[in-house]
Amino acid sequence: MGIVAGFNKILPESLIVKNALGIINLHAGRLPQYRGGSPLNWQIINGESLIGVTIHQLDGGIDTGPILASGSFSLAHDEGIKEAHQKANLLFLSLLNEVLPVLLVDGKEILKLEQNESDACYWHQRTPSDGKISWDTMSANEVLNLVRGLGGGLYDPAYCESINGSVKIIKALASDFRIKGIPGRVLYINKIGPYVLCRDQAVFLKEYYTENNSTLTSKLTLF
Numbered sequence: 419m420g421i422v423a424g425f426n427k428i429l430p431e432s433l434i435v436k437n438a439l440g441i442i443n444l445h446a447g448r449l450p451q452y453r454g455g456s457p458l459n460w461q462i463i464n465g466e467s468l469i470g471v472t473i474h475q476l477d478g479g480i481d482t483g484p485i486l487a488s489g490s491f492s493l494a495h496d497e498g499i500k501e502a503h504q505k506a507n508l509l510f511l512s513l514l515n516e517v518l519p520v521l522l523v524d525g526k527e528i529l530k531l532e533q534n535e536s537d538a539c540y541w542h543q544r545t546p547s548d549g550k551i552s553w554d555t556m557s558a559n560e561v562l563n564l565v566r567g568l569g570g571g572l573y574d575p576a577y578c579e580s581i582n583g584s585v586k587i588i589k590a591l592a593s594d595f596r597i598k599g600i601p602g603r604v605l606y607i608n609k610i611g612p613y614v615l616c617r618d619q620a621v622f623l624k625e626y627y628t629e630n631n632s633t634l635t636s637k638l639t640l641f
Contacts, residue, residue, distance in 0.1 A: 419521065422476070423510070426455060426543060431478045439521055441476040442486060444510050446503075447541075449474060449488070450533040453481035455543030458502050462567035465559060468492055471506050473513050475530065480540065484530035487513040493566075495592070500570030546574035551587070553578065553602035553640060558592065558616040565590045569625075578602075578640045583629030585640060591622045604638040614640060 420441035422429070434441050447457025448470025461469050468490040477483035489512070491505045520528045549568050551561055565576045565587050575586045597605070597613055597620035604612045605620075612634040613620040623634070634640075 421514075428478070428480065429476060434476055434478065442517070443474055443476050443481070443483070444514075445472045445474060445481055446506050447481075448472060448490070449481055449485060450535065450538035452541060453538060454541040456541065458506060459499060459544055459567045459573070460541045462493065462499060462502060463563050465563045469502055469506070471509055471513070473510070473517055474533075482533060482538075484532050486528055486530060487517050489513055495562075498566035498569050498589075499572055503572065544573075549574055549576045551576055551578045551640075553614065553616055556616055557618045558621050561616050561621050562590055562592060580628070580634070580638060580640050582632055582638075585626055585628050585634065587623055587626045589623075589625040591624050593620045593622055596620075600639070602640045604634045604636060604640060606636050611636070 419439035420437045421444070422441060423444035424446070425443075429441065445457065447453070447461060449472040452460060452470070458469065469492070470488060470490040472485055473487045474481065474485045475483040489509050491509055493502060493505075517528065549564065551564060553561075556564070561576075568574065568576050569588045575588050577584050577586050579585070593613060597607070597615065598618075599605075599615050601615050601617055603615045605615070606612060612623050614623060626634070628634070
């Protein structure tokens with residue numbers, strides 16, 4: 419039996435059939451809704467309340483094989499992709515402890531759940547440029563989820579531009595009170611900030627850095 423995890427290439431059928439018990443894939447997304455690339459990132463960015471993972475059998479397609487086991491976990495509002503990877507890895511170990519004894523020790527036929535193609539959705543592999551924040555079109559929740567889905571040092575963080583260059587945002591929090599105005603405007607409330615206005619309200623930038631290590635000042639507009 420072969421086991422793959424986090425592998426972004428399609429294995430040829432000739433390799434799959436060489437394994438007497440096939441190859442199983444540890445896919446960090448709920449199937450068939452999150453086929454394709456960057457499934458953990460996409461689930462956080464999309465604001466999923468439960469993050470799903472799946473163990474399925476490879477069949478030569480893109481995450482299309484029958485499901486052998488699946489599970490999910492929740493993320494707190496202050497947790498992001500780093501914590502998601504940690505929780506997913508632990509969940510995969512638990513699921514493997516269910517699947518492998520049946521396949522390798524007991525020699526029994528494991529229950530296989532065929533994927534419902536009507537629910538299938540493919541997501542593309544993300545690139546650093548996909549992390550750009552659009553303050554005028556994105557809501558505060560969308561910005562927060564994008565930052566959570568990329569921050570933590572594992573990926574290029576969410577970013578935007580200013581007249582002083584790029585701004586990388588590592589961690590952002592929801593504002594304790596509602597602030598409205600022109601999207602992208604930077605402001606401070608009683609010297610606390612920076613807050614940045616989104617399409618609907620502001621978010622608080624808890625951790626960020628700029629190209630020249632400068633501080634974001636009030637009345638600066640990000641884009």
